[in-house]
Amino acid sequence: MPDDPTIKVSPQPANRIDGREFSEICPAYLGRPHARLDPLREQGPFAWDETQKQYFLVCHGAVRRVLQDRTLLRDRSRAGAGTAVAGTYDAPPKDIVERRNGAQVLIFKDGEDHVRLRTLVGAFLARVREARPVVEAIVRDVVTALPAGGVAFDLVAQFAIPIPVRVIATLLGLPQNDHTKVRAWSDDLALGFNPYRTQEEDGRRWQAIREMLVYFRGRLEVARATKTSDLISDWLSLKERGADLSEAEIVDHCIMMLTAGNLSTTDLISNATLAILRDGGLREKLLRDNGLVAAIIEEALRVDPPVTTTDRIVARDGDVADCPFREGDVLTTSLLAANHDPEVFADPHRFDVARPLRPHLAFGAGAHICLGAPLARLEGQTAIRELFARFRDLQLLDESVQLRPVPGHRGPSQLMVRG
């Protein structure tokens, strides 16, 4: 129990955990998460995380209700003192004045601000609806560059990483010469997912943000001066037509696209490929029927959701999913545990493309449901289709796959294969 009298403590459920043992930084959890999540779920929907001073939710019903509850907040500055989420709300270096109040992006906004920023969504979805030829061309290009003739290569580095970054950079209208730079920034931004990052890593992350703020301000200038046709020019024209948006918000959303949509889509592509490589029968079915690819991607999202947790903050004292909570309480929902709840999914740990219903929560639910879901699905499906069209006999060279120890994420760091 904390000694600080300013820290309010809500009634805690009997089942207590050490959150570090339910984080991807713990090798035992990373390797076999369900060995811990399943028994916890049997004890009830809420556990109290002693170390992070937060609640941890593992049942599909409770997770869904929490994500759909519009009274709950994403704004991390509202998390109670002493909670781990409050600790991740870090102050930027002094020279980055734009970030004094955090990134101005819809993912961390609530209420009216969230609704206002959702005006950016329409333009994004319109671009995604037309993105199929662009995505197909990028995927084919990446697949063609892979070594054939039995040469070993890392499928994550050479296939799953380049696709999402090239797709987002293209939608934003960034010149091809800049893609390598954007990719490096995006890797450094991903360091922010790890609350246990070192000072050196934190410095790299802020340096990437510093450089991206300058870069994207420049891209806004280019879009205005040369009348480009891309997502940046769409967003600028919304502003010119009177939408209540600042240029700083447009810049922040460009940066957010590179954070939200990269690592997660990379992991989706890697996880789905791995599932096929490990299941000869599934590969046979896919090769016979290309139409199966949509079900494979959905099942990969369910079994190995690339984003494993997300948080909500209680705005005021009251009941959430029939339990009393206090203002500032943090509810960490495990999307991974929810997607393996036997109450909803029969034989939940089995990769089964024939499931009749698959109400998985890999993209969240409610007000903050993933904006990029249609793009991620398009990229995932195209990637799998093209990869196995070229490499029908693709072989996994090392069965002992290492997953990346990044909290809240699930995907392999490397997949050595031979075409």
Ligand code: HEM
């Ligand atoms: C397989 C890939 C992806 C997964 C698993 C994923 C997962 C998620 C999840 C779980 C959320 C909800 C977070 C919450 O409720 O707290 C979310 C939100 C979001 N995602 Fe994704 N995402 C993926 C790809 C993308 C892509 C490609 C983009 C855009 C380029 C994107 C943009 C966003 C945005 C903007 C939000 C916030 C929406 C809001 O707050 O209103 N995501 N994503």
